[in-house]
Amino acid sequence: xxxxxxxxxxxxxxxxxxxxxxxxxxxxxxxxxxxxxxxxxxxxxxxxxxxxxxxxxxxxxxxxxxxxxxxxxxxxxxxxxxxxxxxxxxxxxxxxxxxxxxxxxxxxxxxxxxxxxxxxx
Amino acid sequence: xxxxxxxxxxxxxxxxxxxxxxxxxxxxxxxxxxxxxxxxxxxxxxxxxxxxxxxxxxxxxxxxxxxxxxxxxxxxxxxxxxxxxxxxxxxxxxxxxxxxxxxxxxxx
Numbered sequence: 557x558x559x560x561x562x563x564x565x566x567x568x569x570x571x572x573x574x575x576x577x578x579x580x581x582x583x584x585x586x587x588x589x590x591x592x593x594x595x596x597x598x599x600x601x602x603x604x605x606x607x608x609x610x611x612x613x614x615x616x617x618x619x620x621x622x623x624x625x626x627x628x629x630x631x632x633x634x635x636x637x638x639x640x641x642x643x644x645x646x647x648x649x650x651x652x653x654x655x656x657x658x659x660x661x662x663x664x665x666x667x668x669x670x671x672x673x674x675x676x677x
Numbered sequence: 678x679x680x681x682x683x684x685x686x687x688x689x690x691x692x693x694x695x696x697x698x699x700x701x702x703x704x705x706x707x708x709x710x711x712x713x714x715x716x717x718x719x720x721x722x723x724x725x726x727x728x729x730x731x732x733x734x735x736x737x738x739x740x741x742x743x744x745x746x747x748x749x750x751x752x753x754x755x756x757x758x759x760x761x762x763x764x765x766x767x768x769x770x771x772x773x774x775x776x777x778x779x780x781x782x783x784x785x
Binding site: 602603604607608618619656660661662663667669 | 722723726766
């Protein structure tokens with residue numbers, strides 16, 4: 557059974573870089589069938605897609621965050637990661653990792669449980 | 678960027694009644710639309726994809742429809758476990774994948 561588990565610091569200082577990892581079990585990040593993505597949700601607010609990566613390393617980012625975001629994949633560890641630079645309080649959110657097909661089938665089929673990241677000094 | 682607009686923001690419904698949730702796209706997304714259910718403290722759960730198709734394990738009381746750029750999620754007879762927030766999401770033209778602002782279905 558597929559499981560996605562986010563991990564990383566729960567507290568990040570303003571202007572620093574937020575780093576999270578999603579560990580995948582029950583599926584392979586080297587599969588050609590799926591993309592691996594990050595979505596966030598500020599407390600009490602809606603969902604925002606951050607970016608996704610394909611096993612080849614091809615990345616797709618939300619233009620509103622593109623200058624600060626890097627998503628990478630480590631197929632040997634069956635993990636993918638998110639880095640968000642120059643964080644502010646507005647980046648405080650629950651961060652989810654997810655799996656989705658590509659192209660015009662990109663519904664977010666599987667989600668991790670989410671991890672809260674607070675940006676504060 | 679395709680903007681998704683959901684209405685109403687909050688829907689108050691008696692258990693057993695029908696709930697109708699709306700989602701409008703700012704331009705055509707064909708039927709490349711998904712609906713998610715999110716309960717407090719939980720990750721979203723995929724309910725509907727391709728505008729009409731229920732995801733695995735989703736009860737038949739959930740159904741999706743489309744008229745042009747207007748999409749509807751209908752819950753035919755609300756059960757206690759259906760009170761939650763519902764989001765629509767388009768994947769027709771991405772990046773970016775975009776979500777609506779959500780509709781909270783609450784007990785009347």
